[in-house]
Amino acid sequence: MKEFKHFINGEYVASASGKTFENRCPVDNSLIGPVHEAGEVEVDAAVRAAKAALSGPWSKLTQAQRTEMLNKVADRINERFDEFLEAECLDTGKPRSIASHIDIPRGAANFKAFSETLANHPTEGFRMDTPDGKGALNVGHRTPKGVIAVISPWNLPLLLMTFKVGPALACGNTVVVKPSEETPATTTLLGEVMNECGVPAGVFNVVHGFGPNSAGEFLTTHPLVNAITFTGETRTGEAIMRAASVGLRNISMECGGKNPGIVFADCDIEKAVEGTMRSAFVNCGQVCLGTERVYVERPIFEKFLSRMKEEVAKLRLGRPEDKEANFGPLVSLEHRDKVKYYYDLAREEGATIEIGGGIPDMGAELNDGAWIEPTIWTGLSDEARVIREEIFGPCCHIRPFDTEEEVIKLANDTDYGLACAIWTENSARAVRVAEQMEVGLAWVNSWFLRDLRTAFGGAKQSGIGREGGVHGLEFYTELKNICIKL
Numbered sequence: 001m002k003e004f005k006h007f008i009n010g011e012y013v014a015s016a017s018g019k020t021f022e023n024r025c026p027v028d029n030s031l032i033g034p035v036h037e038a039g040e041v042e043v044d045a046a047v048r049a050a051k052a053a054l055s056g057p058w059s060k061l062t063q064a065q066r067t068e069m070l071n072k073v074a075d076r077i078n079e080r081f082d083e084f085l086e087a088e089c090l091d092t093g094k095p096r097s098i099a100s101h102i103d104i105p106r107g108a109a110n111f112k113a114f115s116e117t118l119a120n121h122p123t124e125g126f127r128m129d130t131p132d133g134k135g136a137l138n139v140g141h142r143t144p145k146g147v148i149a150v151i152s153p154w155n156l157p158l159l160l161m162t163f164k165v166g167p168a169l170a171c172g173n174t175v176v177v178k179p180s181e182e183t184p185a186t187t188t189l190l191g192e193v194m195n196e197c198g199v200p201a202g203v204f205n206v207v208h209g210f211g212p213n214s215a216g217e218f219l220t221t222h223p224l225v226n227a228i229t230f231t232g233e234t235r236t237g238e239a240i241m242r243a244a245s246v247g248l249r250n251i252s253m254e255c256g257g258k259n260p261g262i263v264f265a266d267c268d269i270e271k272a273v274e275g276t277m278r279s280a281f282v283n284c285g286q287v288c289l290g291t292e293r294v295y296v297e298r299p300i301f302e303k304f305l306s307r308m309k310e311e312v313a314k315l316r317l318g319r320p321e322d323k324e325a326n327f328g329p330l331v332s333l334e335h336r337d338k339v340k341y342y343y344d345l346a347r348e349e350g351a352t353i354e355i356g357g358g359i360p361d362m363g364a365e366l367n368d369g370a371w372i373e374p375t376i377w378t379g380l381s382d383e384a385r386v387i388r389e390e391i392f393g394p395c396c397h398i399r400p401f402d403t404e405e406e407v408i409k410l411a412n413d414t415d416y417g418l419a420c421a422i423w424t425e426n427s428a429r430a431v432r433v434a435e436q437m438e439v440g441l442a443w444v445n446s447w448f449l450r451d452l453r454t455a456f457g458g459a460k461q462s463g464i465g466r467e468g469g470v471h472g473l474e475f476y477t478e479l480k481n482i483c484i485k486l
């Protein structure tokens, strides 16, 4: 049986209290092993280790040396690919075919991309005139922000955690990570990799536990934490902002979504079906960028809906190691209760259930797992809660529209503003619509196509700030202006 300890100052440590909680696999609810729950003592030790490491050997490395070290981390993740894959699939239940294409490769890439971005980023400089005619030079100088708290969710555990740890370390900070209580494994394993690659003790720390009155709260309220980067639900983001307000600490927030897909009649319908299928159902619908509201131009509505139903019927539910399976369980029984609640609510709110809508019979071996049917609804009102609230499950509502103006209004009629996907072969229309969408990420004829040099983040209640590429620099560094009188 596995056991998940904290990783503090380069060593795996148990909780002084002896308190643990269970990590279970959502495929069949089997026990993976106990996870140590951090109390204030462990969180304090981790933050102090991170603080001390800021002035240790880590701070003496040149940027090139840091880059080399982080490239090694990426290479080592790839060398230990199968272990990361196994750990991620046990924690989440997701098919290996998905984790081996998305989660683990991106976990490695996140360490390479940001070092390279940083290495190629110019420094700001302004020459100014002065009354004595001699002038002055202003030069921007960036220093690490300090100790960064990283609070991450369970849906793409390694990918989303390293999307923050990569740039944080590339900028010379130290981190304390609090992974989701549902998915402690890959973050814990990363500690070993850090040691193997010579990352100094205290630079990367991990504490396990829950949010309120547990590791999450203890970490975000710790006065020695200089900034907090968070991915998770909008309501959790609000609690973390309140914690960060004490001491005026900076935050970066990547939160929930209720993302629209917009399918115009002039699209390549097979491309649109393939992309919408992925955006609604990959990772069992547990992707913040996923499409839960699909708007289809009326002339192709029936055809699109029937093609989607055909494709949903072909999804293969199964264990991670099943090579034919492309659809796993939800992350936990608790999350399944939430998604099932919305499935029942959809019925009450008058939805037509086009396909799915329930809990599948997976047979005796798997019936204790967190399985749920992929589901398509039609016929809901635009005011239905199922249309307005983030479900984070494998489901979408498909609704016809008649005009471009109408669909822009419908798509934007939400508190969220993370992403959208627009399907049309008319590029002028694509750009016109994309420019009017109130989102941080607009995809045209694609979805979740990621260039790590680009800005990533959400509008409205989907987040605050942008990470990715040079944008992370604003958050992960302190920019000082040095004014030199000539």
Ligand SMILES: NC(=O)c1ccc[n+]([C@@H]2O[C@H](COP(=O)([O-])OP(=O)(O)OC[C@H]3O[C@@H](n4cnc5c(N)ncnc54)[C@H](O)[C@@H]3O)[C@@H](O)[C@H]2O)c1
Binding pocket: 151, 152, 153, 154, 155, 160, 178, 179, 180, 181, 209, 210, 211, 212, 215, 216, 217, 220, 231, 232, 233, 234, 236, 237, 239, 240, 253, 254, 255, 256, 257, 287, 288, 390, 392, 418, 458, 462, 463
């Ligand atoms: N915008 C994005 O990039 C993005 C990416 C992935 C997931 N998400 C969002 O994440 C959500 C699903 O993930 P989740 O259920 O793990 O989110 P969550 O908000 O429940 O938990 C996220 C993390 O916050 C911690 N936490 C909870 N309460 C806390 C508190 N009071 N103080 C400090 N930490 C606390 C949790 O333990 C966990 O580690 C969805 O809403 C999804 O849209 C957003």
Ligand SMILES: O=C/C=C/C=C(\O)C(=O)O
Binding pocket: 155, 156, 160, 163, 286, 287, 288, 289, 450, 456
């Ligand atoms: O579930 C949300 C997915 C987020 C993806 C990223 O943060 C990324 O691709 O960098």
